[in-house]
Amino acid sequence: MDNIKLLQNKVKMFCEEREWDEFHNPKDLAIGISTEANELLDIFRFKTEKQMDEDFEKMRPAVEEELADVLFFVLRFAQKNNIDLQEALNKKLDKNAQKYPIEKAKGNNKKYDQL
Structure with missing residues (x-):
């Protein structure tokens, strides 16, 4: 568990x-x-x-x-x-990885639609 x-x-x-x-x-x-x-x-x-x-x-x-x-x-x-919180968090992290790719989001606090 x-x-x-x-x-x-x-x-x-x-x-x-x-x-x-x-x-x-x-x-x-x-x-x-x-x-x-x-x-x-x-x-x-x-x-x-x-x-x-x-x-x-x-x-x-x-x-x-x-x-x-x-x-x-x-x-x-x-x-x-x-x-399932672990599953929900993993899904959200995957979704956010798409919205906030490292090359655009690194060191940047802008929302995904402003990157």
Whole structure:
């Protein structure tokens, strides 16, 4: 079993022990992903690049917690909806490799339609 599936099973067991299945439909899990991602973003709000560099170690615990929350919801969404995250990521990387060929995208932050 790969690491992603192990993590999904850990999250599944955690949720099942608490009888949360009824609350974990696609809409509510997607809202959870978005909410937690915004809580991560909020950590950096109104900070300059210099402040982020200087203060990152102080922010690290909060960043790690919010990243874990995002991951929790992503894993749960995939587990509840039979999505193979490894396969989905591989497909997306293949698709992005076509959109962002190395010779055009290397060192460039432009969107694929502007390369």
